Amino acid sequence: MSAPQSTSASDLAAEKLLAATTAVGWVRDGMRVGLGTGSTAAPFITLLGQRVREGGLRIEATATSRASEELARQVGIPLLEPRRGLRFDLTVDGADELDAQLRLIKGGGGALLREKIIATASDYLLIVADSTKAVGQLGRFPLPLEVVPFALPWVIDAVANLGGAPVLRMNKQNPLEPAQSDQGNLLVDCHFQQISDPDSLAAQLIVIPGIVEHGLFLGLARAAVVAQGGQAQVWRPGQAPAPAEAFTALP
Numbered sequence: 001m002s003a004p005q006s007t008s009a010s011d012l013a014a015e016k017l018l019a020a021t022t023a024v025g026w027v028r029d030g031m032r033v034g035l036g037t038g039s040t041a042a043p044f045i046t047l048l049g050q051r052v053r054e055g056g057l058r059i060e061a062t063a064t065s066r067a068s069e070e071l072a073r074q075v076g077i078p079l080l081e082p083r084r085g086l087r088f089d090l091t092v093d094g095a096d097e098l099d100a101q102l103r104l105i106k107g108g109g110g111a112l113l114r115e116k117i118i119a120t121a122s123d124y125l126l127i128v129a130d131s132t133k134a135v136g137q138l139g140r141f142p143l144p145l146e147v148v149p150f151a152l153p154w155v156i157d158a159v160a161n162l163g164g165a166p167v168l169r170m171n172k173q174n175p176l177e178p179a180q181s182d183q184g185n186l187l188v189d190c191h192f193q194q195i196s197d198p199d200s201l202a203a204q205l206i207v208i209p210g211i212v213e214h215g216l217f218l219g220l221a222r223a224a225v226v227a228q229g230g231q232a233q234v235w236r237p238g239q240a241p242a243p244a245e246a247f248t249a250l251p
């Protein structure tokens, strides 16, 4: 599935809404749900809140960012604080890129650390995505890293040695200041262009002192809903995409 060049902002918003609507239909009473971050996770949270308020759906949730937590509060989703033993039946989150094996690049919204924590504490990670996110090979989207501020210069050296062209992310509201994660760390976007061996790169990145987390999510996603135009497809690792309407429950 590839996005036509002419995909407009409103077409993309419609695809994100379709993916989110599909995922919301698979949430069941009693589930503990991880709430993702970004412009595809946001409509999922809003629609989930609607089911809680108007449909009597009983769920509890934990959000992967302050922004998603604030939205969840606004729409009436009961929230759980982190605690020992807490696991999630389902986490629904977006992605910046996904390939046919459901390997992901995440962190475009700067929430990669909490996103990976919640994904790892989940029995089922479901990705919701518009058609521009599906790629043959990861790496066109710059790979985000969350970095301890003190370590920044050495992390930049190390990533450059791996061929990643690192760029410190700046604050969109104040471009003279670096962007900060919810944890107060820095974000470095690494332009690899092509990541031919994501497992090897992930292993090399995670041992660099000062990198708290990287945005490669490998072996975590169980399925993805990828919307293109008015069609939503279910992607699962190593399986042919299938129309989402064929599934009345989690695929």
Ligand SMILES: O=C(CO)[C@H](O)[C@H](O)COP(=O)(O)O
Residues within 6 Å of the ligand: 036, 037, 038, 039, 040, 041, 093, 094, 095, 096, 105, 106, 107, 108, 109, 110, 111, 112, 115
């Ligand atoms: O990883 C993320 C945030 O850290 C998002 O899931 C990713 O950036 C996709 O966002 P969107 O749905 O807005 O395109």
